[in-house]
Amino acid sequence: MRSRSARAALALAACALAGCGSGAGSSTGPGTSRSAAPGAGRAPVTVGTKSFAEQFVLGQLYKQALEARGFVVALKQNIGSSAAAGAALRRGEIDLYPEYVGAFDVALAGAARVPPSLHGALLLGRSYARRHGIALLAPTPFADGETLAVQPSFARAHRLRTLADLVAIRGLRVGAQPTFRADGLVQLERVYGIAGARFAPLTVGLQYRALDDGTIDAADVFTTDGQLQSDRYVVLRDSRGAFGAQNVVPVVRRGVLRAEGPAFARTIDAVSATLTIAAMRRLNAAVAGGQPPAEAARAFLREHGLR
Numbered sequence: 264m265r266s267r268s269a270r271a272a273l274a275l276a277a278c279a280l281a282g283c284g285s286g287a288g289s290s291t292g293p294g295t296s297r298s299a300a301p302g303a304g305r306a307p308v309t310v311g312t313k314s315f316a317e318q319f320v321l322g323q324l325y326k327q328a329l330e331a332r333g334f335v336v337a338l339k340q341n342i343g344s345s346a347a348a349g350a351a352l353r354r355g356e357i358d359l360y361p362e363y364v365g366a367f368d369v370a371l372a373g374a375a376r377v378p379p380s381l382h383g384a385l386l387l388g389r390s391y392a393r394r395h396g397i398a399l400l401a402p403t404p405f406a407d408g409e410t411l412a413v414q415p416s417f418a419r420a421h422r423l424r425t426l427a428d429l430v431a432i433r434g435l436r437v438g439a440q441p442t443f444r445a446d447g448l449v450q451l452e453r454v455y456g457i458a459g460a461r462f463a464p465l466t467v468g469l470q471y472r473a474l475d476d477g478t479i480d481a482a483d484v485f486t487t488d489g490q491l492q493s494d495r496y497v498v499l500r501d502s503r504g505a506f507g508a509q510n511v512v513p514v515v516r517r518g519v520l521r522a523e524g525p526a527f528a529r530t531i532d533a534v535s536a537t538l539t540i541a542a543m544r545r546l547n548a549a550v551a552g553g554q555p556p557a558e559a560a561r562a563f564l565r566e567h568g569l570r
Contacts, residue, residue, distance in 0.1 A: 320559055322360075328533070402535065406510040410484060411437065412481065424499065436479045438470045
């Protein structure tokens with residue numbers, strides 16, 4: 264399967280040009296004084312993020328929404344892997360970070376595989392979290408999961424809707440980063456019986472171009488990629504959970520939840536509830552197109568009445 268660290272390198276380069284600093288002012292909302300805001304007088308908190316564009320956007324969304332409620336928030340970006348983020352949380356270097364529940368289960372809770380369902384992933388993750396002084400807040404509606412995408416004409420010709428529909432295609436040409444051969448193709452065969460695929464190793468980011476020019480039939484994608492916000496590609500549903508549940512869950516130290524009061528978690532949950540697949544594709548596309556994550560987040564929060 265394709266690791267997010269691979270696309271992180273591309274995201275970092277893009278954000279270096281676009282500007283990924285915190286760059287966001289704070290406000291308590293129309294008609295609300297800062298002294299009356301629920302976060303007033305609370306201890307400062309630090310939101311952490313991993314090292315790619317979607318995480319930068321998520322960090323800004325939570326940071327700015329909390330600031331709008333009077334909380335004092337610092338942002339620490341580019342922490343690294345799930346294991347590194349978990350360690351930073353345990354050491355108190357950060358108080359909160361957005362995590363993909365399946366990644367949490369594997370990297371922190373020690374699961375051998377990402378659970379196929381969100382319910383199962385949350386049960387496993389929250390069981391671990393309770394024993395380690397942390398909490399997983401409400402999951403987002405969107406999942407940044409891995410799957411395959413194809414051209415609409417190819418989908419129509421073969422009546423494709425889910426990954427299971429690929430089993431009848433012989434000699435399917437799949438394009439992905441090199442590591443997908445050893446894990447992604449194995450998962451497709453194990454879960455769906457898709458065997459004999461012809462593999463084309465590609466640099467991350469080039470799979471869409473390969474789909475466009477017809478050198479591959481199917482590309483390994485993440486479901487929140489900005490390229491998928493249009494109807495140029497058909498995303499095949501992972502109906503059997505081969506790649507597991509990857510909804511975002513904000514991970515918070517329990518001591519911080521107690522200290523910051525109930526409005527803290529409610530504010531974070533309110534942001535998470537707005538984050539659909541369509542919303543994240545639009546935000547990711549905006550950042551890929553050069554909009555700084557802080558600006559994209561600010562506009563989105565205003566649109567939803569959250570700042």
